[in-house]
Structures are given as C-alpha cells and as structure tokens.
Amino acid sequence: MNIKRFLLLGIVALYAIIPAWGQAQKVEIRGSVIDDEGEPAISIVIRDQNEKGDVYGITDLDGKFKIMADPSTTLHFSGFAYASKTVKLKGKTTINVVISYEASMIDEVVITAKKVVDKLLPEPTDIEIVGNQYIIHPKVKIPKEMYKPNTRIVVQPMLVNITRKTQSLFRPAVVTGKEYAITLERMMEFDLSRDPLAPFQEKTQKIDKNEVIAYVDSLYMDNPDDECRCDIYMYLVEYKKLAYKDTVVIAKGTVNPMRFFTYQADGMKIRDEKYIPKPQKQQRGDRGEVKLNFLINSATIDEKDPNNQRELEKMRLRLQEIENDPNSEFLSFSVKGVSSPEGPYQSNLKLAQKRTDSTLKRIFGFLNGGTIDAIKDSTYTEGVVASWEEVAELMEHDSLPTDKLREIINCYPDNMASQYSRILRLPEYRNVILTTYLPRLRRVEYSFNYSVMRLLNDEEIRIMYKQDYKKLVPYEFWRIYLNADNDSTREVICRQALEQYPKFMIMANELAALLIEQKKADSKLLEPFVSRSAPTELLCNQVIALMDERAYNRADSIIDFLPDNDMTQDVRAIVGAYNGHFEDAYERFGTQGGINEVVLLMAMKQNEEAWEKAQELPDEPLSYYLRAACANRLDKVSEAYAFIKRALNEDPSLKEIAQIDGDVTDLLQQLEEEKKEQKEKAEKTKEKTETEDTETEENGLNEERTIKQ
Numbered sequence: 001m002n003i004k005r006f007l008l009l010g011i012v013a014l015y016a017i018i019p020a021w022g023q024a025q026k027v028e029i030r031g032s033v034i035d036d037e038g039e040p041a042i043s044i045v046i047r048d049q050n051e052k053g054d055v056y057g058i059t060d061l062d063g064k065f066k067i068m069a070d071p072s073t074t075l076h077f078s079g080f081a082y083a084s085k086t087v088k089l090k091g092k093t094t095i096n097v098v099i100s101y102e103a104s105m106i107d108e109v110v111i112t113a114k115k116v117v118d119k120l121l122p123e124p125t126d127i128e129i130v131g132n133q134y135i136i137h138p139k140v141k142i143p144k145e146m147y148k149p150n151t152r153i154v155v156q157p158m159l160v161n162i163t164r165k166t167q168s169l170f171r172p173a174v175v176t177g178k179e180y181a182i183t184l185e186r187m188m189e190f191d192l193s194r195d196p197l198a199p200f201q202e203k204t205q206k207i208d209k210n211e212v213i214a215y216v217d218s219l220y221m222d223n224p225d226d227e228c229r230c231d232i233y234m235y236l237v238e239y240k241k242l243a244y245k246d247t248v249v250i251a252k253g254t255v256n257p258m259r260f261f262t263y264q265a266d267g268m269k270i271r272d273e274k275y276i277p278k279p280q281k282q283q284r285g286d287r288g289e290v291k292l293n294f295l296i297n298s299a300t301i302d303e304k305d306p307n308n309q310r311e312l313e314k315m316r317l318r319l320q321e322i323e324n325d326p327n328s329e330f331l332s333f334s335v336k337g338v339s340s341p342e343g344p345y346q347s348n349l350k351l352a353q354k355r356t357d358s359t360l361k362r363i364f365g366f367l368n369g370g371t372i373d374a375i376k377d378s379t380y381t382e383g384v385v386a387s388w389e390e391v392a393e394l395m396e397h398d399s400l401p402t403d404k405l406r407e408i409i410n411c412y413p414d415n416m417a418s419q420y421s422r423i424l425r426l427p428e429y430r431n432v433i434l435t436t437y438l439p440r441l442r443r444v445e446y447s448f449n450y451s452v453m454r455l456l457n458d459e460e461i462r463i464m465y466k467q468d469y470k471k472l473v474p475y476e477f478w479r480i481y482l483n484a485d486n487d488s489t490r491e492v493i494c495r496q497a498l499e500q501y502p503k504f505m506i507m508a509n510e511l512a513a514l515l516i517e518q519k520k521a522d523s524k525l526l527e528p529f530v531s532r533s534a535p536t537e538l539l540c541n542q543v544i545a546l547m548d549e550r551a552y553n554r555a556d557s558i559i560d561f562l563p564d565n566d567m568t569q570d571v572r573a574i575v576g577a578y579n580g581h582f583e584d585a586y587e588r589f590g591t592q593g594g595i596n597e598v599v600l601l602m603a604m605k606q607n608e609e610a611w612e613k614a615q616e617l618p619d620e621p622l623s624y625y626l627r628a629a630c631a632n633r634l635d636k637v638s639e640a641y642a643f644i645k646r647a648l649n650e651d652p653s654l655k656e657i658a659q660i661d662g663d664v665t666d667l668l669q670q671l672e673e674e675k676k677e678q679k680e681k682a683e684k685t686k687e688k689t690e691t692e693d694t695e696t697e698e699n700g701l702n703e704e705r706t707i708k709q
Helices: 011-015 178-187 306-323 345-366 369-378 388-397 403-411 416-423 429-441 458-467 474-482 487-500 505-517 536-548 552-559 569-578 582-592 594-603 607-615 621-633 637-650 654-658 665-708
Strands: 027-034 045-048 055-058 064-069 074-079 082-088 094-098 127-130 133-136 139-142 151-161 166-169 173-176 205-207 210-214 217-220 228-238 241-252 282-290 328-339 379-385 443-452
Touching: 045 064, 055 064, 082 094, 127 228, 133 151, 151 178, 173 178, 173 210, 306 328, 306 345, 328 345, 328 369, 345 379, 345 443, 369 379, 388 403, 388 416, 388 429, 403 416, 458 474, 474 487, 474 505, 487 505, 505 536, 536 552, 536 569, 552 569, 569 582, 582 594, 594 607, 594 621, 607 621, 621 637, 621 654, 621 665, 637 654, 637 665, 654 665
Parallel strands: 027 094, 328 379
Antiparallel strands: 027 064, 045 055, 045 074, 074 082, 127 133, 133 217, 139 210, 151 166, 151 173, 151 228, 205 210, 228 241, 282 443, 328 443
C-alpha cells in the first residue's frame, strides 16, 4: 500500500509536538520503521511504554528516528493508518521496527440518525471530477459537548483508489481551542512556524451552537475512470492525550457526468506550404575500386592488359556521368594505392605511392581542366603496404590452412622484413601465396564527394528508399510518403523519417494525425514541437491526443496557444467542457440535443432541466441510465430505481460504470440487496417445499402402515 503523503503528514504527530517533561537520564536510541511492504513509515510517534506515555519523537521522511530514552524501557510506536506496536529495548541502542497497517482502514462506519454528542459528525459528500481534478467538499460537525478550549481537532480526508489500491491525502483541516493554542505557542517558543499543522488551520462556522468545519479541496489524478471512495480520519487531542479518533466513509464513487460526453475529433494536416520540406543541394558520396596491373616493379600501367582497359573505362564513365550533369559538382577526391608486402617495406611503400600518383594522373585525364582546378585543393593521395595478416585472412576465407603463416606473424608482429624472410621459405609460398593472394592485395581505391541539385524523380527515390532509407533527405521522405498507397506504409515511412530527422515537424504531425484516426493517439510525438508559434493544426492534434489520454489539464494548458477561429472552435469547446467550462460548451453542443445536452446540464447541476431532456432521449439502455441518475439527484427514488434496473437488464456492461458512478452507487446497492433478498426468499421457499414434500411422504407412509394393521 503506497500512500501519497503531504510533506507534513503525520496527523497523529499533532499531539507529539508537546514534549515530555521531567525526563530521567537517557541515552541515544537510533533506528528505522518500515511498513509491511518495506517502505519507510513516516511520522510514526514514539512513546514510552504505551499510547499515554511520554513522547520521545517521530520518524522522518525516510522512516528513521533518533531519540533519547532509557535503554531498559519499552517503546510504543503508533501512527496514522498503522496498528500500534510495542518493542522492548533490552539494552539495545539500535533497533529496526516493522509496523503493520491498521485493518480498520478499510472498515466503513455507518452514521445513525440519533443525536450524537460524543462523535465528530461528517456529512456525506460527493467526489466531483472536473478534468483531472478530484474535488470534495468536506463538512464535519463538532458537537458543542466535544469542542473545548484545551482541544485540537484534525480532520484528514483521504481518496482511496480502489482500482489501483492506492491512497492519496487531501488537505487536512485543523481547529485549535484557545487554551491549546496558548500552550502550543509557548512550547513553540512563540514561533508557530514550527507547528507542522499551522498551514492547515481552518475557521469554523457556528450552526445550532455547534462548530462546523467546511472547506473545499482537490487532488490531481491521472485516471478519472477509476473506482474511488473518500474516507475521512478525525482526531481530537487534549494536549498530550489522544482523546478521540474515528474513520468514516463520506463518499462512494465519483460524480462525473462528462464520462458520457461524446465527440468526434479528426486528426488535422498542416496546410501551410512553408512547413513542407524544399529540395536542396545535397552532398552525396561515392567510391570505387579499380584493379589495375602495372609493369613489374614499375608505376606504369600495363596498357596491353585488356583488364586494365575495362577497369579504366568503367571509372571514366562514372566520373564523366557526374561531370556532365549540369546539376552536379565534384567537391573532393582521394586515391589510395595498396601494394603487396613481399620485398623491402620502404621500396613497396614508395612504389605504392608512385602507382597512386600514376592512377590520379590517369583519372585527371578523364576530367576537364575546370573540374581539375576546382578540386585540386581537396584532392588527396595515399600509398600503403598491405600486411601479411591480410594474406592470412584471405586464405582463411578460402578455407586454406594458415597455422604456420600466423605463427610467423605472431612471432614477429612489428617486423615485416623478418616476416617476409620466413614466409618466403613456406612450401605454399610460390604456388599459393605468390600466385594467388599477393596479386589480390594490389589495388587502387578512389572515392569522391559531390553535390547534386537535380531533383530525383519519384522512381529514383523509390529505388533509393528500398536500398537504404537512411540515405533519404527530408524532401525525398516527403515524396515517398505522399506516394504511399495505405496508412500502414505511411506510418512506417513517418517513423523512419523521424528516426533520421527527429525535428521533422510536418512528418511528426502526419504521424500524429494518422494515429488519431486509428484511435491510438500518442502525445509524445508532438510534445517537442508545442509552442505558441507552432502551426494550429499541430496544436489541435496535440490537444486531441492529450484528451484521448485523459490528460485534460495538460490539454487545457495548450488551449491558450490556439487562435479563436472556425478551425479551433470545436476543440476549444471540447477541452473546456472537460475542464469545467460547461456553460461555454453548452452553447456549442447543448443546442444539438441528445445525450450531450443532458450530460452538460447535469454537469452544470441543472438537474430539473436535465431530467426533462432525458425523457426526450430514445428508449435505450444509456438513456435509462441517465434518467436514473437525474431522478436520483432529484430524490425521485422509485423512478430512479426502475430506470437503473431497466438499464442494467438491457445492457449489463453498464454495471461497470455504475460501480464507480457516485450518481447511482446507492441504487446499485439497492439492486444488490434486492437480489440478495430474492435469493434468500427463493432458498426459503425451496426449503419449505422440500419440508412439505417430506411431511407428505411421511404422512402417506403412516396411513399405509395403519391400513396394513
């Protein structure tokens, strides 16, 4: 059980603020108090011996305490909502205590009609829901026989969420007698800010010579459809003595007619073209590799080799394709030559560099002078020597043994000359390594970056998307999205686009609109884009998403960003309706009649008119239900009972709503009692019938015996 507490929780601590007098010699006792679930027990009062003993202190927000006490005494632990517990110290100076919740927390106290002078008397109330606010109007009568100058009274309402098995505290109310206040002020050294209950002091009203505490409070809750009730804890303290405590259920269910309000809000698409991505000059990269054969120990390309001709032609066509495109422009160029590792390392390195330079010269021969001048400052060349490790990897890829080769590499890891001299002696060197694998290492690689302004056509975009969607720019994502033929594909494209471009606002809005239409709204999508300057359509979609998630207060906070025009009127009215602006909503929707009119009239507490309008609704289960709620508000008990019975008979699913609806929970209870009575009556009738049958059978047997005699 997790209880959401005020920082100054610990209602029973109100009588712990008066310290004990005349204390004997004591030592420091430390420890902690936890509840049954291992959570810190806050504001547990620690006394000597029993509940009337001197107060030593209370636990803090971590459930810890540090007190001065006789190490041979017994400590008494008690607290709000907990069963009291005693612990014998037996000389210990550190203890850990587990305290259990009081079973009476869930008990319900029935208030009788007779005059009561020895109890605080709370009146039944409603838990009203407006948006995400749970509102109560606690009212507690303090009989004049109980309210004395030397007393302090605290009432603490608690919202019990039955669905989620949690409790949340409303603001407490405190009434302090004059003598108690004077004593308290002295004990606080005339600094009442030290009194944790001072902020909750309430003025009472005098009604029929009795004092009455009456105030309003609310809690923010995320789940307005949960089943709830409101308990009120009441305490009366006479200085150090807790003279009275009681708990009463003051409300069952929640009063929220808006749970029946219906509306249709469609996702909106941004219409302002300035938010649509524009085509822009994009830098694209390309790379290639040419297998060129050079004359032995030379940087000259073997012009007679037909393979060289094919490789050079392939490179020429690719480069001239870009150069001849008026929308493309080379930005940078790099060439890397790789030589095989046999022979002296430095000689191989120089040869690799020379072959690189030779290849670059041939590449430049394919380009015009203007292109060469434009990229000469961003052209880079590099010559490298391949390692014997690369030879081993190629052989292993072909499933050839490399144990001896790797043994040499590992023995001389940083000495290529030593590696070569020993690899040269391997039996497979001449027939395998030299002829097959070393030639595969000799290569020239080139890469370049270029920009292109030409718009890719839709087919080119489709091909690129299919190959790798991560290469698409926003404009291309937008084109592929527009050409998609179903919502499932559109959703995938939107998510991919946002994966690459998280600030892609129009795509986020498109996805939000899609999800709204599918009844799967997600407010997290548009949250990063919400601002006063955001497009109206986006703000409306965010409001709708928040409304679907029951985040009514958050939706209301965005309404101020919306202009007041035809596009936003419905959204503004819907949000207003759920946040208590019922009159404005009625002007917009009430005149349309139907269930929404009845619901809004009930929300405005115009119960007579709501009852009249409910009679005009078509005869169907929900109409009967609303008639029952209206009749119950007007104390038309028999009609209310008849309508709720009919509603639940025709649509049993309405019972789930009735169980949490404060307008009809008492009617539901009557139905349950009636069913129970009918069941008991049926059982008694059955029992009586069986008894009569047995008696008849016995009488028949007796008559038969008499005749025989």
